[in-house]
Amino acid sequence: MRILLVEDEAPLRETLAARLKREGFAVDTASDGEEALFHGREVPFDIAVIDLGLPKLSGMDVVKGLRDAGQKFPILILTARSSWQDKVEGLKYGADDYLVKPFHVEELLARINALLRRAAGWSKPSLECGPVKLDLAAQKVSINDEPAELTSYEYKVLEYLMLHAGDLVSKADLTEHIYQQDFDRDSNVLEVFVGRLRKKLDPDGSLKPIETVRGRGYRFAIPRNE
Amino acid sequence: MTSMRRALSLHARQLIAASLGLIAFLGLTGVALDQAFRSTLVDTMEMRMARYADVFWNELEFDRKGRLIVKDIDNLPDARFNNYRSGLYAQIQTARGDWQSESVALFSLPELPDAGKVQAPELSGPLQLPVGEDSSIGAYRYTATAEFETRKGPVVATLRIYEGEQEIFRQVAGFRRSLWAYLGIAGALLTLVQVFILRWSLQPLRGLEHELSALQEGRVQRLGRQYPTELHPIANSINALIDSERGNLELSRNTLADLAHSLKTPLAVLQSQLENHADPDRFREEVYGQIQRMNDIVSYQLSRAARSGHALYSAPIGILPHAESIVSSLEKIYRSKGVLCEFEIDPKSQFSGELGDLQELLGNFLENAFKWARQRVLLTVRPLYEPAAKRPGLFLCIEDDGAGIAPEDISKILQRGVRGDERVQGHGIGMAIVQDIIQSYGGQLAVDRSAELGGARFTITLPCLS
Numbered sequence: 001m002r003i004l005l006v007e008d009e010a011p012l013r014e015t016l017a018a019r020l021k022r023e024g025f026a027v028d029t030a031s032d033g034e035e036a037l038f039h040g041r042e043v044p045f046d047i048a049v050i051d052l053g054l055p056k057l058s059g060m061d062v063v064k065g066l067r068d069a070g071q072k073f074p075i076l077i078l079t080a081r082s083s084w085q086d087k088v089e090g091l092k093y094g095a096d097d098y099l100v101k102p103f104h105v106e107e108l109l110a111r112i113n114a115l116l117r118r119a120a121g122w123s124k125p126s127l128e129c130g131p132v133k134l135d136l137a138a139q140k141v142s143i144n145d146e147p148a149e150l151t152s153y154e155y156k157v158l159e160y161l162m163l164h165a166g167d168l169v170s171k172a173d174l175t176e177h178i179y180q181q182d183f184d185r186d187s188n189v190l191e192v193f194v195g196r197l198r199k200k201l202d203p204d205g206s207l208k209p210i211e212t213v214r215g216r217g218y219r220f221a222i223p224r225n226e
Numbered sequence: 227m228t229s230m231r232r233a234l235s236l237h238a239r240q241l242i243a244a245s246l247g248l249i250a251f252l253g254l255t256g257v258a259l260d261q262a263f264r265s266t267l268v269d270t271m272e273m274r275m276a277r278y279a280d281v282f283w284n285e286l287e288f289d290r291k292g293r294l295i296v297k298d299i300d301n302l303p304d305a306r307f308n309n310y311r312s313g314l315y316a317q318i319q320t321a322r323g324d325w326q327s328e329s330v331a332l333f334s335l336p337e338l339p340d341a342g343k344v345q346a347p348e349l350s351g352p353l354q355l356p357v358g359e360d361s362s363i364g365a366y367r368y369t370a371t372a373e374f375e376t377r378k379g380p381v382v383a384t385l386r387i388y389e390g391e392q393e394i395f396r397q398v399a400g401f402r403r404s405l406w407a408y409l410g411i412a413g414a415l416l417t418l419v420q421v422f423i424l425r426w427s428l429q430p431l432r433g434l435e436h437e438l439s440a441l442q443e444g445r446v447q448r449l450g451r452q453y454p455t456e457l458h459p460i461a462n463s464i465n466a467l468i469d470s471e472r473g474n475l476e477l478s479r480n481t482l483a484d485l486a487h488s489l490k491t492p493l494a495v496l497q498s499q500l501e502n503h504a505d506p507d508r509f510r511e512e513v514y515g516q517i518q519r520m521n522d523i524v525s526y527q528l529s530r531a532a533r534s535g536h537a538l539y540s541a542p543i544g545i546l547p548h549a550e551s552i553v554s555s556l557e558k559i560y561r562s563k564g565v566l567c568e569f570e571i572d573p574k575s576q577f578s579g580e581l582g583d584l585q586e587l588l589g590n591f592l593e594n595a596f597k598w599a600r601q602r603v604l605l606t607v608r609p610l611y612e613p614a615a616k617r618p619g620l621f622l623c624i625e626d627d628g629a630g631i632a633p634e635d636i637s638k639i640l641q642r643g644v645r646g647d648e649r650v651q652g653h654g655i656g657m658a659i660v661q662d663i664i665q666s667y668g669g670q671l672a673v674d675r676s677a678e679l680g681g682a683r684f685t686i687t688l689p690c691l692s
Contacts, residue, residue, distance in 0.1 A: 082525050082528070082529075083529065083582060083585070083586065084552065084582075084585040084586050084588070084589030084590070085581075085582055085585050087555060087589065088551050088552055088555050088585065088589070091554075091555040091558050091559070092551065092554075092555070096558060096559075097558075097559050098559075100525075102517060102521055104514075114562065117562075118561060118562050123562045123564075
């Protein structure tokens with residue numbers, strides 16, 4: 001999952017970025033409104049977390065600017081102002097949720113996961129396709145209630161594919177959303193991860209969870225349980 | 227007083243208006259009296275002429291040959307008929323000869339046709355009467371006719387009397403002099419009286435001005451004088467404004483002091499924990515707890531400061547648009563829960579207060595309802611009327627179909643003066659904020675079970691303003 005984190009307070013930004021990376025996100029950060037708007041318009045993020053009080057361009061204007069530019073990814077706003085007037089305003093301009101400072105990082109992660117699920121059309125806290133179950137909060141995968149041991153990159157690939165279960169995901173998309181900006185993008189590595197995932201999820205070859213669409217990408221083929 | 231041109235003073239306005247009125251009144255009076263006097267003069271002249279005519283008819287005779295004779299010219303009614311160019315001229319025309327008075331000399335009266343038969347007497351003029359080669363005077367002409375019996379049959383005589391205008395001019399001029407002198411004196415007196423009345427009636431305004439400047443200099447605390455009926459409401463409003471201003475100042479001071487004091491407790495806890503070398507896990511937990519507590523305190527006091535008393539005369543606010551924008555925000559946040567919020571809002575409902583307060587009330591109660599509801603939330607709003615009240619009150623009711631609140635928890639929720647650490651789980655600092663708002667409007671909050679939806683029901687009543 002590729003996330004845009006916009007926060008001008010350096011210690012908070014760095015702590016949050018470190019935590020998000022530990023949680024498996026590809027994190028891009030920005031420290032002012034203009035930078036945020038520039039990144040947000042160019043990069044296909046999965047979600048953005050934007051502080052409202054920013055230098056150069058206010059968070060509200062960034063949200064407005066992103067929506068005007070046609071970006072549809074979910075946006076969560078962080079604000080020190082807790083009055084309803086500010087909340088209503090932020091949501092009106094196109095944010096999807098708000099979190100009042102100070103907050104627990106766990107709360108932020110829960111909100112981010114909820115927004116990601118919602119944006120992909122999932123309403124339950126865990127993604128279930130046939131016997132495969134992926135718990136976004138705990139980052140655990142199970143098949144027929146048997147836990148599956150995945151490396152963090154394998155998990156990330158599966159999470160992205162399952163979030164968009166049924167849809168075609170191109171290799172470029174997958175790479176974009178899984179790696180950091182500066183990561184070496186070698187599509188062979190991706191193929192290796194997908195190969196390993198197939199073996200772990202489907203050791204006897206009966207389930208065929210990930211389908212390769214030749215020359216175009218992958219699709220998670222087991223239908224959603226909802 | 228920052229406008230480029232200062233508005234004309236009340237004193238000047240009144241003085242200008244009254245003076246213009248006075249001038250118009252006196253001027254019209256003068257003109258009317260002048261006209262009346264002139265027409266009286268002309269009427270008097272006509273009566274005199276008629277008398278002259280009677281004398282002429284008496285003096286008029288016809289001799290044996292039937293010729294016209296005026297018997298005793300010394301006995302004419304006015305000596306001026308005999309004085310050379312005196313300004314009073316008479317002329318008689320008959321078929322048996324003509325006559326004219328001695329005063330006509332070296333010029334001739336205009337030749338007019340003989341009337342021929344008896345007619346009603348008539349005064350005409352002013353007209354131009356030539357009295358020499360190239361001079362003429364303004365004059366009136368009186369024409370009368372009479373029939374006489376002579377031996378040679380009846381004869382009609384036409385008498386024309388001319389009188390110059392000088393006499394009338396002289397009298398009018400005299401009249402005007404005294405008329406305008408009296409009017410001038412009356413005008414001056416009235417102006418004086420008016421200035422006095424103005425000073426007297428504007429005296430309370432000047433008093434208000436003095437008291438206001440005394441107020442600014444801090445010599446008095448509020449307006450205390452007795453003001454006339456018209457100024458009474460102004461003085462009252464100013465006093466109310468002063469009180470509200472003072473109240474706001476007091477409130478901000480209190481808020482600031484409360485904030486500072488209430489932050490000291492969690493700080494003290496943190497300090498003691500730090501010095502106690504407590505085990506890291508418990509210390510971490512304590513820090514979290516105290517951060518939460520400080521955050522609640524700051525949020526609560528911030529919301530109080532933002533309100534800092536409500537404005538004195540705020541325009542009433544319609545409920546529906548604000549309820550809609552808050553509900554659409556909440557529906558966005560709770561989208562995955564699929565909660566349906568129904569409105570039952572009387573379009574006449576209005577909130578007489580600060581917009582921010584209304585948003586806090588609706589926002590906090592509705593968010594609670596969205597949080598606890600399974601599927602449905604119901605918002606009911608209607609105005610409360612009371613006879614003689616200037617603005618209607620408001621009835622707000624928020625219901626949900628959630629688990630509801632246990633009766634033993636209700637009193638805890640309604641506890642006043644809730645501090646950050648004494649709250650009922652799930653009903654956060656928002657509850658303390660809305661209770662504060664409701665109290666500041668003199669309203670009431672009740673919590674019970676919703677008859678319709680089965681969950682919690684919050685009922686807020688805000689009283690009418692009188």
